[in-house]
Each structure stands twice: as structure tokens, then as C-alpha cells.
Amino acid sequence: MECFQAAEHLYHGHREDHQVDKDKQMIQLRDMTKVYPMGERELTVLRGITLSIEKGELVAIMGPSGSGKTTLLNLLGCLDKPTSGNYYFEGREVSGLNSNELAAIRGQKIGFIFQTFNLLSRLTALANVELGMTYVGGIDRRRALEALAQVGLADRVNHRPIELSGGEQQRVAIARALVKNPSFFLADEPTGQLDSHSGEEVISILTSLHAEQGITLLVVTHDANIAQHCQRIIHLKDGEVVGEESS
Amino acid sequence: MKKWSTFLSTVWLGLSTHKLRSFLTMLGIIIGVASVITLMSIGKGSTAQILSNIESMGANLMTISPSMSFGPGGVRGIGGGTQTLTMEDAEAISQQISYISALAPSSSSNLQLVVGTENTNSQVIGTTPEYISVASLNMASGAFFSEQEYERGAKVAVLGCDVAETLFGSANPVGQKMRMGNIIVTVIGVLESKGTGFNSPDATVIIPLTALQQTVALTRTAQGEKVISSIYLTVSDEKQADYVEAQITSLLRTRHRLASSDEDDFSISSMEEIASSLEETSSTLTLLLGAIAAISLLVGGIGVMNIMLVSVLERTREIGIRKALGAREQDIWSQFLIEAIFLTFTGGIIGAVIGWGISMIINHIGTMATLVTFDIVILAVSVAVGIGLFFGFYPAWNASRLNPIEALRSE
Numbered sequence: 001m002e003c004f005q006a007a008e009h010l011y012h013g014h015r016e017d018h019q020v021d022k023d024k025q026m027i028q029l030r031d032m033t034k035v036y037p038m039g040e041r042e043l044t045v046l047r048g049i050t051l052s053i054e055k056g057e058l059v060a061i062m063g064p065s066g067s068g069k070t071t072l073l074n075l076l077g078c079l080d081k082p083t084s085g086n087y088y089f090e091g092r093e094v095s096g097l098n099s100n101e102l103a104a105i106r107g108q109k110i111g112f113i114f115q116t117f118n119l120l121s122r123l124t125a126l127a128n129v130e131l132g133m134t135y136v137g138g139i140d141r142r143r144a145l146e147a148l149a150q151v152g153l154a155d156r157v158n159h160r161p162i163e164l165s166g167g168e169q170q171r172v173a174i175a176r177a178l179v180k181n182p183s184f185f186l187a188d189e190p191t192g193q194l195d196s197h198s199g200e201e202v203i204s205i206l207t208s209l210h211a212e213q214g215i216t217l218l219v220v221t222h223d224a225n226i227a228q229h230c231q232r233i234i235h236l237k238d239g240e241v242v243g244e245e246s247s
Numbered sequence: 248m249k250k251w252s253t254f255l256s257t258v259w260l261g262l263s264t265h266k267l268r269s270f271l272t273m274l275g276i277i278i279g280v281a282s283v284i285t286l287m288s289i290g291k292g293s294t295a296q297i298l299s300n301i302e303s304m305g306a307n308l309m310t311i312s313p314s315m316s317f318g319p320g321g322v323r324g325i326g327g328g329t330q331t332l333t334m335e336d337a338e339a340i341s342q343q344i345s346y347i348s349a350l351a352p353s354s355s356s357n358l359q360l361v362v363g364t365e366n367t368n369s370q371v372i373g374t375t376p377e378y379i380s381v382a383s384l385n386m387a388s389g390a391f392f393s394e395q396e397y398e399r400g401a402k403v404a405v406l407g408c409d410v411a412e413t414l415f416g417s418a419n420p421v422g423q424k425m426r427m428g429n430i431i432v433t434v435i436g437v438l439e440s441k442g443t444g445f446n447s448p449d450a451t452v453i454i455p456l457t458a459l460q461q462t463v464a465l466t467r468t469a470q471g472e473k474v475i476s477s478i479y480l481t482v483s484d485e486k487q488a489d490y491v492e493a494q495i496t497s498l499l500r501t502r503h504r505l506a507s508s509d510e511d512d513f514s515i516s517s518m519e520e521i522a523s524s525l526e527e528t529s530s531t532l533t534l535l536l537g538a539i540a541a542i543s544l545l546v547g548g549i550g551v552m553n554i555m556l557v558s559v560l561e562r563t564r565e566i567g568i569r570k571a572l573g574a575r576e577q578d579i580w581s582q583f584l585i586e587a588i589f590l591t592f593t594g595g596i597i598g599a600v601i602g603w604g605i606s607m608i609i610n611h612i613g614t615m616a617t618l619v620t621f622d623i624v625i626l627a628v629s630v631a632v633g634i635g636l637f638f639g640f641y642p643a644w645n646a647s648r649l650n651p652i653e654a655l656r657s658e
Contacts, residue, residue: 100575107573118568135573
């Protein structure tokens with residue numbers, strides 16, 4: 001096994017220079033495509049995406065609707081499998097994994113933050129945060145309370161989503177992602193449903209988590225305001241990377 | 248342990264959100280299990296009653312009765328009944344066969360009984376004084392007739408308790424006179440009730456055979472022997488029952504001059520045989536009742552499946568969220584499967600308690616005996632759980648196969 005890994009390392013090593021820097025690599029996509037069958041025709045959504053994200057980076061993916069942002073996000077979040085190409089997650093090829101192996105990566109490594117929050121309406125804020133730990137090692141209430149305090153909701157733990165404002169709900173969702181210490185945060189239009197004030201709050205929580213804890217965060221967004229907080233912006237159009245800018 | 252409590256709280260969450268719906272789903276199972284238990288308990292109860300009736304008649308009782316035969320010894324009666332057993336047969340058995348503790352020949356007729364303005368028709372059994380011990384009867388009042396009364400053909404009668412009540416009401420019948428057919432008899436005793444079971448003496452009148460002959464002449468066979476309707480006897484040692492039966496068979500075949508190719512013109516049945524055949528019939532009946540009730544359990548199971556399918560559909564988004572948070576397929580299906588099993592198990596337990604209660608009530612107020620045994624309860628509850636497992640499987644599997652992306656997108 002070790003021998004095999006060493007061989008693989010060598011093989012990639014001489015083809016890709018930055019593969020040597022494996023420890024810093026969070027995500028690497030190589031020529032990834034996604035094609036959906038649509039009856040008799042095929043719909044190509046991603047046409048060979050190659051990009052990489054390093055640990056501790058704060059990256060935004062921007063693009064008009066229909067550019068393939070959501071599809072890319074689903075693939076990055078291990079919710080879906082690419083049609084072709086490679087996806088290395090922390091150096092491990094994950095595009096060929098089965099649904100349970102992908103579930104394990106989602107559970108242990110990825111913290112999702114959705115546009116629509118996706119909290120369970122029947123559960124309190126605390127229980128929703130605990131849900132984040134249910135499938136990875138079990139519930140630790142102290143840790144859940146800590147995470148809620150971190151997003152400034154220490155006094156809202158027993159409120160249900162309906163009793164919380166949109167901004168507060170999104171902060172519960174951030175706490176739910178935070179609670180399991182994922183290697184990678186994936187946010188899909190995190191401010192898309194919020195007013196500008198709550199949006200600012202959510203952005204400042206995310207940026208301060210990045211600044212203080214060095215989390216790796218990828219944000220898919222329309223919102224130029226978020227993008228300007230990011231170190232790097234990847235522009236997507238018609239399923240292809242059309243440009244990158246760094247600040 | 249911690250994992251389990253998390254798991255159970257997840258399941259509880261799913262069910263408690265729709266309390267009424269969960270209850271209605273459970274109701275199907277409750278009714279199913281309750282009816283299985285009630286009906287099976289009625290079946291079991293009647294089996295037990297039949298067996299205890301037989302027990303009360305004496306387990307070592309043997310009955311010899313005539314059977315259809317065309318052999319040379321048989322004489323066909325006017326009514327079509329065979330008349331092959333005789334008083335002389337009974338005497339021969341009692342003298343020649345060992346291991347017999349008591350023996351009573353009997354002849355019975357249906358006669359009209361009249362007391363004042365009351366009158367009724369009843370089976371009148373003419374027999375010997377030994378009948379009381381052979382049929383293990385007990386006296387409620389008065390006495391059974393004695394050897395002397397039998398010898399001189401005394402016109403005395405012992406009444407079954409139902410007959411006594413019909414004719415005399417609450418008055419004490421002992422010492423009263425009563426017309427029976429064309430003779431007048433004196434009541435000398437009343438029998439204790441044996442219940443409404445098999446071969447109960449409650450509706451009969453017992454008189455000396457010698458007295459019965461005075462009102463109904465006994466038919467005689469071609470050999471001039473007095474025809475009787477049956478012979479009752481008790482075996483002193485139960486282990487010798489088969490031996491006694493064989494001895495009697497060979498004696499009667501000789502006496503009836505049957506050729507070796509002829510069939511017996513009589514039949515011997517021991518209580519044990521009757522008991523086992525009745526028990527078999529009754530268990531079949533119990534099973535049948537249970538099977539009918541099980542249909543409602545099946546319908547309840549389909550209800551569970553229906554609700555689980557609705558529930559999966561309704562919670563598609565929740566399933567998507569759980570999957571995004573790392574739930575594997577088995578986490579999802581076990582959640583739904585446990586929900587289904589929880590519903591049917593709880594329903595089964597409640598149904599068992601209700602079924603047990605209903606059968607207790609039937610036992611107390613009704614005429615039917617019921618018996619709830621532990622094995623019925625275990626069976627009914629485990630069938631209910633099995634139904635949950637079976638009908639919950641498909642919805643649970645459906646849930647686990649949902650695509651997380653589509654599930655997250657659903658409303």
C-alpha cells in the first residue's frame with residue numbers, strides 16, 4: 001500500500017510541480033466535466049474545470065446564472081460525482097468514491113452553509129447545531145453551545161428557526177458547520193436571502209473565522225460585496241473558468 | 248449508549264411532529280393485535296373449557312356404544328339405530344374383564360315429564376346405581392338410587408339441575424312426585440351442575456333401568472337378550488386402558504358371533520381419545536379465528552407503509568440536509584425503519600393490553616370462557632413488529648436512495 005502511494009506520488013510529482021506541495025493543498029480539480037443526460041440530448045454544464053485551493057484560503061466563485069456555479073458547488077461538496085476529470089480532496093482522489101464514502105467526507109471534512117439555511121424547523125437552534133455532529137462521532141453539547149456562542153447566539157439556544165431572524169438562522173447554520181471542525185467550508189450564496197445588515201453580519205462572522213481560525217472557505221456568490229472580502233475570485237462562465245483575480 | 252439515545256431522539260422527533268397521524272397509524276395495529284388476542288383467547292378458552300369438562304367426567308371413562316354393522320349379531324332398530332349391545336354383554340364384561348372399577352349399562356329415551364302445570368321433554372337415562380361413580384356425578388341434594396331400589400324397580404328419579412329448575416322452580420323437588428311417560432316417579436335427588444359442556448347431565452333425568460323398563464319396554468335381540476343403548480365403565484388403572492379395550496373387543500366379538508372378516512358392531516371410545524380429537528378441532532378453530540383477525544393486522548401494516556411513504560415524501564428536504572451533514576444510506580433507512588417498528592411495537596403492546604382487557608370482560612360478563620396465554624401475546628406483538636419491518640422497509644429504502652441534491656432542492 002505504502003509502495004503504491006509512493007509510486008503515485010512520484011507519478012504525479014513529475015507531471016505537476018505544485019503536487020509536491022501536497023500538505024498545503026486543500027482542493028485540486030483537474031479537467032473536471034459534468035454532463036447531464038436530458039432525454040436524447042446531453043447538457044454539458046461544466047467543460048473541463050481545473051483549479052486548486054490551498055488550505056486557509058478564502059476564495060469566491062462568481063458567475064452569471066447558468067454558468068455552472070451550483071453544479072461546481074455540488075461536486076466540490078461531494079454531493080455529486082463528476083462525469084470525467086479528477087477531484088483531489090486533501091490529496092485524495094474522491095471522484096470515484098461510492099455514496100457512503102462521499103457521505104463520510106461530507107460528514108467529517110465539509111461544512112455546508114446554504115442560501116436557504118436548511119435548518120430543521122422542528123428543532124431548536126441547539127438541536128440543529130447538534131445535528132451537525134450526529135453523523136460524525138456523536139453529540140457533544142458543550143461544543144455545540146461553544147459554537148453558538150462563537151456566532152453570537154448564546155442567548156438564543158432554545159429558539160426554533162421560526163423564532164429567529166434570517167441572519168440569526170444563517171448564524172445557526174454556520175455554528176452547525178463549525179461544530180465538527182471541518183477542513184473546508186462551502187458556502188452557497190450565504191447572504192442571498194438576507195437584508196444587507198444581516199448579510200454584513202454573516203460576512204463578518206465568516207471573515208473573522210477565516211482571520212482568527214484560518215478556516216478554508218469557498219463562497220459561491222453573485223454578491224460583489226462578499227467577493228471583495230476574498231483573497232481570490234474565480235470567474236465562471238458557460239461551464240468554464242474565464243478568469244481569476246487576486247486581491 | 249450515547250449513539251442510541253441520539254438515534255431514539257431522532258426517531259421520536261419524526262413521530263412526535265405528527266402525533267395524531269402517528270396515533271392513527273398505530274390504531275390499525277392496535278385493532279389488529281387486540282382482535283387477534285381476543286379471538287385467540289376465546290378459542291383457547293373454549294378448548295380449555297372442553298378439556299376441563301372432559302376431565303370432570305373422569306379421564307379414565309370408557310364408553311361402549313353400538314355401531315352400524317350388517318353382521319349376523321346385529322338387528323336394525325325401527326328408528327334406524329343399531330341395537331347390538333345388550334344387558335348380557337354388560338354383565339359378561341363386568342364378570343370377565345379385569346381392571347374395571349365400575350360399570351353401568353344404560354338405556355335412554357326421550358320422555359315427557361309433567362309436574363302440575365309444568366311439563367317438559369327430557370332425556371331419561373335408565374341405568375344402575377354404579378352410574379354415579381362412573382360418570383363422576385355429585386349430588387346437590389337428596390341421594391342417588393340404591394342397589395335395593397334398582398333391584399325392585401323402584402319408581403324413583405334423580406334430576407339434572409336444569410330439569411329440576413324447569414319443573415319445580417325454586418321449590419325443593421326432593422320427595423315430590425312427577426309423571427314420566429305413563430308412570431309416576433318420586434324425585435329422590437338433584438345432581439350438581441356440570442356446566443353446559445360436552446355430555447353434561449344437567450338436562451337429563453336418571454332412573455333405575457329396571458324402572459325405565461316399566462314404561463318403555465326394552466327391545467330384545469334374536470337371542471332374547473335385552474338391548475341397551477350404551478355401556479359406561481371406568482378403568483381402575485389408566486395404563487391398562489388399551490389392554491381393557493382389546494379384551495372387551497374380543498369378548499364382544501365372540502358374544503356377537505362376528506366372523507374375523509366382519510367389522511365390529513360396536514365402538515369403544517375412551518375419554519382420552521375424545522379429548523384429543525376435540526382439542527384438535529378446537530385448536531383448528533382457534534387458528535382460524537386468529538387468521539381472520541390477522542387480516543386486520545395486515546391492513547394495519549399497509550396503513551403503516553402508506554404513512555411511512557407520505558412521511559418520506561414530506562421529509563425529503565430533511566433527508567437532504569441529513570445527507571449533506573454526512574448521513575450514510577444506512578443512517579437514513581435505519582431511522583425510518585426504526586420509526587415504523589416503533590409504531591408497530593407500541594401499537595402491538597397497546598393492542599395486547601386492550602385485547603387482554605376485552606377478553607377479561609368477555610370472561611366476566613359473557614357465557615364464553617376466554618384464556619389469554621403468554622404465547623399468544625408474544626406472537627401477536629412480534630407479528631406486529633414483523634409487519635412494521637416488512638412494510639417499513641420499502642419506504643425506508645426509498646428515503647435512503649434519495650439524491651441529496653434533489654432532496655435539498657425540494658420544498
